[in-house]
Amino acid sequence: MTSPDRRSVLRAAAAVATGATATACTRGGADLAAARAAAPTTPRPASPRPAHAARPPTRAPGLPAQIAHGPRRGDAVALTFHGQGDPKTATALLHEAERAGARLTVLAVGTWLDEQPAMARRILDGGHELGNHTLHHRTICALPEDEAYAEITGCADRLRSLTGTIGSWFRPSRTQYATDRVVRLARRAGYPHVLSYDLDSLDADDPGAPAVQRTVLDGVRPGSVVSLHLGHPGTVAALPPILDGLHRRGLRAVTTTELVT
Known part of the structure; x- marks a missing residue:
């Protein structure tokens, strides 16, 4: 059986470890967000202007040659x-x-x-x-x-x-x-x-x-x-x-x- 004093020590150590991990995760997330914000954004290429197709020879029924x-x-x-x-x-x-x-x-x-x-x-x-x-x-x-x-x-x-x-x-x-x-x-x-x-x-x-x-x-x-x-x-x-x-x-x-x- 673990004595009450030893259990208290273990709980305190676990709390410290958990807090350190949480701090590290928070800091890591903040660092990642900062890195993303600082990274240069590549502009999306502009859509090309739609090309107009060439028309074939025009046929106008009823009109002269x-x-x-x-x-x-x-x-x-x-x-x-x-x-x-x-x-x-x-x-x-x-x-x-x-x-x-x-x-x-x-x-x-x-x-x-x-x-x-x-x-x-x-x-x-x-x-x-x-x-x-x-x-x-x-x-x-x-x-x-x-x-x-x-x-x-x-x-x-x-x-x-x-x-x-x-x-x-x-x-x-x-x-x-x-x-x-x-x-x-x-x-x-x-x-x-x-x-x-x-x-x-x-x-x-x-x-x-x-x-x-x-x-x-x-x-x-x-x-x-x-x-x-x-x-x-x-x-x-x-x-x-x-x-x-x-x-x-x-x-x-x-x-x-x-x-x-």
């Missing part, structure tokens, strides 16, 4: 851009459009895509649509058939390799309207329609932003398809007042596909 404008009774117009030139100027123009909630159609020249492949994704990620404006921007209606076809398919190949499709539209180079032969060649290459336009902004002549603005706003109508160019600073400067003018008339700038389908 060559389209120059959309419905005249609607509230939309299509601003279409020759895709070539300084990428900084092009990016500035896309930014102005996006800031105003406008969506554009860019018809890219194949050699420009060779030089500036990142522009294809930049255009699509802005919610715009991308199409084919021939490989070298030659006078396509004057070319022999095999060379004209190579101009169409050469750009189509670039678009397919960069985006997965041959683009929404084909627009002939150095002409407002394609000949019947070029329309047929475009169809053979996979484009149901050739995209023309009914309003030329004349911005390629660099007349200055106010002149571009006047030309567009004086001539635009519901359903208009307007021809403009990416690589001209005057066009970048003209775009905000053009979009403001359209808004005041109750018109929206949409992709050509949205306009006609």
